[in-house]
Amino acid sequence: MRRNNVRGPTSALTEYLKASGIRARHINRRGSNLNRGQNEQNGDGDAPDAGPSNSREAGDEAEDGEAGEEPSATRTNATRRRASGYNSDELDASEGDEEPEKTGNKRKGSKPAVAQQKAKEKEKAKAKKKVKKGDDEDEDGEEEDVYHALSKSLWSGSGSSKPPVGSFENCAKCEKQFTVTKYTMVANPGPGFLCHPCAKASGTDPFKKPAAPRKKRPTEKRAVVSFEERKFPTLASMCIDLITKHIDDVEALGDIGTLNAQAISKALSRNRKLTSEHATLFYHVSNTSLTFHDTTDLAPAALSTLARLNPNLTHLHLDYCGQLNNAAFDTFTDSLPHLTHLILLGPFLVHTENWQRFFSTHPSLECFQITQSPRFDLACIKALVRHCGASLTELRLKQVGKLDDACLNELAKLGEWQKLRMLDLSEPSASCSDEAMIELMGAIGRELRVLNLSKHNLLTDTFLEDGLGRHVSQLERLSLNHIPELTDDGVESFFTDWANPPLVEIDLSRNHELGSKALPSLLKHSGKMLEILNINSWKEVSEDALNEIAAYGRELRKLDVGWCRQVDNFVVKAWLDGNPDHEGWTGCPKLTELKIWGCNRITAACPRKKGLSIYGVESQEVII
Incomplete structure (x- = not known):
């Protein structure tokens, strides 16, 4: 009878040992040696050897004439085998099973019991043949004794x-x-x-069990608090929010007006819901200006439709226009002949030849601003200067990877017309040199109002003195952040000697060498007209220099002093309320936005006032 692939009276353990090459005679021999050694130690030299551990040994004894042994002797041998721990024949038997009585080699019982005994004897004979065959292989030395082999x-x-x-x-x-x-x-x-x-x-x-790993103590996270002035929404803004939620049915409203349409398109862009279907709601043949702040979901075909349905556009502003390819941009070239202002963010796919064709067909282009365009190269700049230089007043080539000194030399030709008012050449892949930038300022700097040269990390104090100081005299907004070569003494000298009128906006952030000398000189030059000031990461600026903002910041609207180490509650109070110890230090009454990220001396008791939004208060105190 076969049950779970275990044949005859052998147990699962016996089958496993046999499949692993472990022979019963080896186990029997080791058990006998162990019992003999224990008996010798106990002084009992007559103790019998351990009995056999499987049915093959028992069968051999029965064939040798030992089957007539008394049941008591059989039970004694079985007890010894159980004591030795190697009686694998009884592993599968339950505790309540009792052995049937024997008379000689015959078992008394019913006919099914006799039939089972005959089947077991047949299985014994088969197993005996297999064991003999295995023993022959061991004697010939063809099979390794797996039991003695090392793991x-x-x-x-x-x-x-x-x-x-x-x-x-x-x-x-x-x-x-x-x-x-x-x-x-x-x-x-x-x-x-x-x-x-x-x-x-x-x-x-x-x-011993290994000790449980120690749990890390939870670190306290700093609570970043922002004191933001919130105003009750107007009825128009509530209507715009409602319309954006039901934009699919907005056609039922009819004409919603140009200003409202722009507000709705901005709300849709903020939520990334501007699709090809919704965009058509803002198209009209009479449109002269169109702004989409997020065109991520507008496919090239939808962008081509934009140009065809708004043929009279003069101002076009598209942000995140990564799907604008050559075919769609050629539609702009052919279908928007009156275009004078073009602002694009992310036109990655437009090739050099398509840019040049656009410039050749739009000689009246006044504003050209692109950001993140890796294919825009020297040939495109030459075409821009040649075809549009006479009318160009605003130029932005931000994050243009191929911008270099040769491009600056070509842009210097715009000085022939002296019409450029705004220039943004920030964040190039590689910085331009002092010499090329000074030459450019000498050509076009006379009429500049806005200048952004951020992340040109090779510029030094020489550029400030020989470039801006000598050739630029009507600037209103200046951005020179991430320029590590600027020094505190150099910036102090520049603002002290610069003949330019006071600036409205200054961004000199992320210049770690600037500090207590540059800030007072900057404030004396532009403080009375300054509306936006960013000195983020001026880590060494002193408390006295920061307090001087209260003396010159009467027109200040936005101030960023993040990561300035000396900013504390008293400095902020001086900015908001003035300093009574100094006559004329009236503070910053028009301040609406203050950023103090990374100023660890600011606490939850930071002074506040109505109409002022404070961002970045880091404190472990709980504010209720």
Whole structure:
């Protein structure tokens, strides 16, 4: 009878040992040696050997004429086999099973029991043949005795492999034989292994569980608080929000007006909901200006439709227009002949030839501003200067990867017409040199009102003195952030000697060398007219220099002093309320936005006032 692939009276453990090449005679021999050694130690030299551990040995004894042994002797042998721990024939039997009575070699019972006994005897014979065949292979030396073979897995710290679990080894310290378990430890010094008592005596408990890893104490996160002035929404803004939620039905409203249409398009762009279907709501043949702040979802075909349905556009502003390819841009060239102002953010796919064709067909272009255009090169700048230089007043080439000194030399030709008012050449891939930038300022700087040269990290104090100081005299807004070569002394000298009128906006952030000399000189030059000031990351500026903002900031609207280490509650109070100890220090009454990120001396008790939004108050205090 076959049950779970276990044949005859053999158990699952016997089948597993047989499949692993472990023979019963080896186990029997080791068990006999172990019992003999224990009997000798106890003084009992007449103790019988351990009995067989499987059905093959039992069958051999029955064939040798030992089957007539009394049941008591059989039970005694079975008890000895159980005591030795190797009686695998009884592993599958339950505790309540009782052996049937025997008379000789015959079992008394019903016919089914006799039939089962015959089937078991047949299985015994088959198993005996297989075992004999295996023994022959062992005698010929063709099959390795797997039981005595070492495991292939190495054990860290030992010179040899760890023996299999369940095998016997002699302790390297007390030389007593013991059974190898998964807790067996290597002798130190080796070679060999230790029994459990010797391992404990050495000071290491093999059964001790590893200590649980210590939990990290939760770090307290700083609460960043912003005191923002919130105003009640107007009726128009509430209507615009309602319309954006139901934009699919907005056609039922009819004409909603140009200003409202711009506000709705801005709200849609903010929520990334401007699609090809919604965009058509803002198209009209009479449109002269169109602004979309997010055209991410407008495919090239939709952008071509924009140009065809708004043929009279003069001002076009598209942000995130990454899908504007050559075909769509050629539609702009052909369908928008009156275009004079073009502002694009992210026109990555437009090629050099298409840019040049556009410039050749729009000689009246007054404003050309692009950001992030890696294909815009020297040939495009030459075409721009040649065809549009006479009318160009605003130029932005921000994050243009191919901008270099050769491009600046070409742009210097715009000085022939002296019409350029705004120039933004910020954030190039590689900075231009002092010499090229000074030459450009000498050509076009006379009429400049807005200048942004941020992240030209090769510019130095020489550019300030010989470029801006000598050639620029009508500037209103200046951005020179991320220029590490500027020094505190150089900037102080520049603002002290510069003949330019006071600036309205100054951005000198992320210039870590600037500090207590540059700020007072800047305030004396432009403080009375300054509306926007950004000195973020001026980490060494002193408290006294910061307090001087209260003396010159009467027109200041926006102030960014992030990461200035000396800013604290008292400095902020001086800006808001003035300083009574100094006559004329009236503070900044028009201040509406204050950014103090990274100013760790600011607490939750930071002074506030109506109409002022403060961003970046970092404090561990709980504000209720």
